[in-house]
Amino acid sequence: MKYPTTIQNLIECFKKLPGVGEKTAERYALAALELDDNIIELFSKSLTDVKTKIGRCKICNNLAEEEICEICKIKDRDRKTLCIVDSPKNVVIFEKLGIYNGLYHVLDGLISPLDGKNPEDIKLNLLFERINNENISEIILALKPGIEGETTSLYIKKMLENKQLKISKIAHGIPIGIDMEYIDSLTLELALEDRTNIS
Amino acid sequence: MKYPTTIQNLIECFKKLPGVGEKTAERYALAALELDDNIIELFSKSLTDVKTKIGRCKICNNLAEEEICEICKIKDRDRKTLCIVDSPKNVVIFEKLGIYNGLYHVLDGLISPLDGKNPEDIKLNLLFERINNENISEIILALKPGIEGETTSLYIKKMLENKQLKISKIAHGIPIGIDMEYIDSLTLELALEDRTNIS
Missing domain, CATH: 3.40.1360.10 (Dna Topoisomerase Vi A Subunit; Chain: A, domain 2)
Known part of the structure; x- marks a missing residue:
């Protein structure tokens, strides 16, 4: 005895997403029950659309809904x-x-x-x-x-x-606002190597 | 300039789930692009199904696909x-x-x-x-x-x-395997109150 099949299916689908385990998937599926009808409709449609409508830009290989992506199109x-x-x-x-x-x-x-x-x-x-x-x-x-x-x-x-x-x-190099002691040695090495002249 | 509209829509939908922010939603949406066609189909269908097919058991108010839930049905x-x-x-x-x-x-x-x-x-x-x-x-x-x-x-x-x-x-009361010092005072109070005789 678990959830009704429909919910169980939805849980299994959520589990396919990265970093989503049983408990999180359950939480998402139960939350989906409470979503507005129009959100669910858009959600369901977008999922199939990303598989069918989204391809790659033939110029730059970026995600694109048409042959050429939005960025390559900008004159x-x-x-x-x-x-x-x-x-x-x-x-x-x-x-x-x-x-x-x-x-x-x-x-x-x-x-x-x-x-x-x-x-x-x-x-x-x-x-x-x-x-x-x-x-x-x-x-x-x-x-x-x-x-x-x-x-x-x-x-x-x-x-x-x-x-x-x-x-x-x-x-x-070193990101802004990070204490030097938390930086790994490879980053520190690169930061030293890529030092810029300020004089 | 952001993602193509379809992906952007999917990101917005994922953001409606509990605890999902912009970055996690982006991660999920990009992962959805890589899912198998049959998973996407089931995912999309389950989402609409949970809204239309799932109701409440008229006996116990549990989630149910029919009038009576799977548990109340068991003789x-x-x-x-x-x-x-x-x-x-x-x-x-x-x-x-x-x-x-x-x-x-x-x-x-x-x-x-x-x-x-x-x-x-x-x-x-x-x-x-x-x-x-x-x-x-x-x-x-x-x-x-x-x-x-x-x-x-x-x-x-x-x-x-x-x-x-x-x-x-x-x-x-106190859960098994938890150090007593990490237990909140209300739980401890209840554990003391609900003590059982072992002699």
């Missing part, structure tokens, strides 16, 4: 600068910041030989194609810090070394 | 004992334990004058009706410990005092 963005990110989520993070006016390229992962992820498994070829065909002058690498991010950055740098391109990577 | 349960709980979730908790063989009564809340919840706002009348019409010999109060639970328990006890009924409440 007055700086089309000579590409910010390389590993997931569509990071595009949104940069866009919320509102200070970057170039375009993006979403790799969908990082090179990680240990996990069997080779350069051809992420959208690197699409990136190199873009660089060959479009008039791009700067590449900003904004990949997740760590071994995989570094490997991917190095690979991209190597593949592009004979192009006339400015390649930069976002700074890694 | 060989002890129909003389009622366990009074405040939410359908607690029915499941007792059922998972598997040691209780009586029936339930779901109040759907507790008396709480401060929040404007009076006895008539919860399913107490249905309970008293049941006691009048059915052949019930024992009532077990299993309400959430605290002032509201106590008030509701006392109210039920008072309303039933001239009936030939055994009324009990589940024991409140």
